[in-house]
Amino acid sequence: MTENNHVLTPVLTKRWLSPNSWTRHTYEQLEGYTALPKALKAHPDQLIELVKASGLRGRGGAGFPTGLKWSFIPQGDGKPHYLVINADEGEPGTCKDIPLMMADPHSLIEGCIITSFAIRANFCAIYVRGEVLHCIRRLNAAVQEAYAAGYLGKNILGSGFDLDLVVHAGAGAYICGEETALLDSLEGRRGQPRLKPPFPATAGLYASPTVVNNVETIASVPYIVNGGSDWFRAMGREKSPGPKIFSLSGHVEKPGQYEAPMGITLRELLDMAGGMKDGIPLKFWTPGGSSTPMFTAEHLDVPLDFEGCAQAGSMLGTTALQIFNETVSVPWAVMKWTEFYKHESCGKCTPCREGTFWLTQILQRMVRGEGSPSDIETLLDICDNILGRSFCALGDGATSPITSAIKYFKHEFLELCQQQNAAAQPELAGASS
Template identity: 65%
Template sequence: MPLTPVLTRYWDQPESWTLSTYHSHDGYQALQKALAMEPDEVIQTVTDSGLRGRGGAGFGTGMKWGFIPQGDKGPAAKPHYLVVNADESEPGTCKDIPLMLATPHVLIEGAIIAAYAIRASRAFIYLRGEVIPALARLQTAAAEAYAAGYLGTDILGTKYDLDLVIHAGAGAYICGEETALLDSLEGRRGQPRLRPPFPAVSGLYACPTVVNNVESIASVPPIILNGVDWFRSMGSDKSPGFTLYSLSGHIARPGQYEAPLGITLRELLRYAGGVRDAHRLKFWTPGGASTPLLTDEHLDVPLDYEGVGAAESMLGTKALQIFDETTCVVRAVRRWTQFYEHESCGKCTPCREGTYWLAQIYERLESGEAASDDLAKLADIAGAMNGKSFCALGDGAASPIISSLKYFRDEYAAHVTAGGCPFDPRDSMLLQEVLA
């Protein structure tokens, strides 16, 4: 299956982030086309395209826009808001920040089109404040868009007004959860909200709000410009279009690979130069650290929402972290568990307590103090968190534990019987001897 460079087609151009470069690659032509359409027509076009949210859940983007009440008028009508979730912080996920660095204008154009479609006069891009270069690129691009008449009042003479706010968050993984992001944007501590009501009804400032991922919004201009049939010619029937796969870890050429949904890891590895020389694939994540692990048995699983789901994992953010046989799976999952323990907001008991005790068990496994029943405790605690936490952070913390126990239980048992980690990355045969 060939790659499909759309968003990435001119990332290698000199100063790809400038308005002049964007203009030379059809920049803002989709906006002109969208502003000549009715807002409902724009929503229907995105719905018909089948674009699914690229932030992890895979929910229909056009359907999400359609949830906004469109007929509210009069003095009691509430304003509508668009919020772009650029708080990328999932371990292994690295697609949105490169996109904002290389081509910030495609995100801004997509945001203007989306805001017009949902009849919003104010939009926000919520970005991690630590990522100073991406913040600067977005701010510069927004200033260029204002100067060119793409933002502000009477955009392109259509009497449509839109203000765009680039907001730098303080840096918290939980703010990637959309309702926690809204609380943070309002100036409060970022914690997930109880739903319902959903953001489409009561979101930012208790007003109807759409929250979309960076890649989701950036995918809108090419859909508007090239049409539904063009977009659906790529990918699969239920997961159409192109997307960014982030390959990292033990491979020859890590990076972003834009391909149709449904490509396999085996095919992507060919483009990425394969697993590093003289090594073999051991396990990998299909969608970042919060998705269940897969193994070398799953090289030919179609990387779309249905294919990965059938393999009992999730496509998530399409962050493919590749680990070879020199990696101790227990050590890798422990690192992720420590991350989730640190980033838990503490609002709900399953996640707050669960991540703490999981980290303690992993400490015992690595230090040689684990007891024979600790593996059962790992499974029990992870099971008590999965599907029972207030938000998806608890599910994400439990997923790699449950799946690694499923595929590598012998390796966990070896940590108990050997009195610590028996894995020497300089001699992977040592582990094989222990397991034998």
């Protein structure tokens, strides 16, 4: 994989097609667990500085610099430190972390050990979405293999460093993808977001310093230890370096996971995926799952990195590219997404709990053909009352599909209202006669 995006050499996905790629044997044959001895010989602060220098940014959506997040953990405070992996992956369209854990769980485990050593944590939890039982079983088997080989447990590889790792199955709540709701769930409480500050870096799991990172973020760490920060920065773009897994779903010939440098465009990804399904033109798409403002065919050449998407009016999010062709009704798609957010709202705050309910009611009415032009203003007004006023980002994310859909496809919402008026006209004529 090179900076000019022409030669694609897989990094994160290089073992995915190997026979029994999920076993320790295959992982070790393909450079697995070679970064760990190097890391354990270094000083923890050196590892934090290495990851800082690499420019690795969180792959879970927000894009916060990973090394900087690690450095926030207070040292010498006498408290236990924890590493928590967010493998909840509940965002509609997002499907990169589960395939990674299915195909190459040991890359995540090796990343967990190195990260725990860097932040001086002796306990790590991987919080996995409860519905993916096959993935949980495979992760548990990989953890057992790592314990058996001495990569986990007491005195890892004779370094004097101890680490215990557990795989925790969630109970299928989208809200637990929010890091503080995830921590509450891990502690055995109802998954609801916490008030911040205090932030997890100082008061996270069990009120102790905690780093919460995404699966893909931590799976990138062993490659940085082996390759170095300059090698990592040679891929992608200056402010968003490195390789990234892009999830293409919807109306493409070959949907699936595509690894490419940060900053690639949808036009290039569509070429890799065989183009639009059945040749029907692209209508709209999401760059990072349904909670990111949608793009249209005009945005085919937007660089898919944190800065490029933001400048074009959306967010990179989880790089879940949902592709829709011209056969899809925008109001219908937005309604389906909004039904999801209404269902998944934890109910803690009024703007999100009530707002998503009313957004769903109005959209369902419009899709049934019973809406009026004033409903469009009402939708925008409700979104304005949710955005920036909800307790966590779930409420904000629920407004993105609606506001962006009205921005680019307002005529489709108006057409639904006109169809209703046209249908009502004959009735009125019959009544007057």
